[in-house]
Amino acid sequence: MNVDDIRAFCLSFPHVTENVQWGEDLCFKVAKKIFAIVDLGSVPPHICFKCTPEKFAELCEIDGIGPAPYGAATSGCWWNDWMRSAKTRCGT
Numbered sequence: 001m002n003v004d005d006i007r008a009f010c011l012s013f014p015h016v017t018e019n020v021q022w023g024e025d026l027c028f029k030v031a032k033k034i035f036a037i038v039d040l041g042s043v044p045p046h047i048c049f050k051c052t053p054e055k056f057a058e059l060c061e062i063d064g065i066g067p068a069p070y071g072a073a074t075s076g077c078w079w080n081d082w083m084r085s086a087k088t089r090c091g092t
Contacts, residue, residue, distance in 0.1 A: 003038060003045055010036050 010028040021027050024041035027034050039046040048068045059065045
C-alpha cells in the first residue's frame, strides 16, 4: 500500500475533493469536511483519519495506531507506519 493506493481509495467515495494544506498534508474532504489526511512530509507517510468512537477505541489497541495529535477529541486516529503495517497484515 502506498500513497497512490490511499489516494485512489479516498477518491473512490462520492463527492470527495483533495488538496494540499499546511505545507505537505494531502487532505481528503466531503462537503469541505476533512475525513483523511496524509502527511507527505514524513517517511514513511503517515495517515490520519476520522472514525466512530467505537472504532477509534478498537483501532488504538493495534500496534502503530494511536490518537491523532490534533484529532483525538474527534476520534481521529494516526497510523504512524501504515505502509509497513498494511503489508504485514496483508502478508505481502
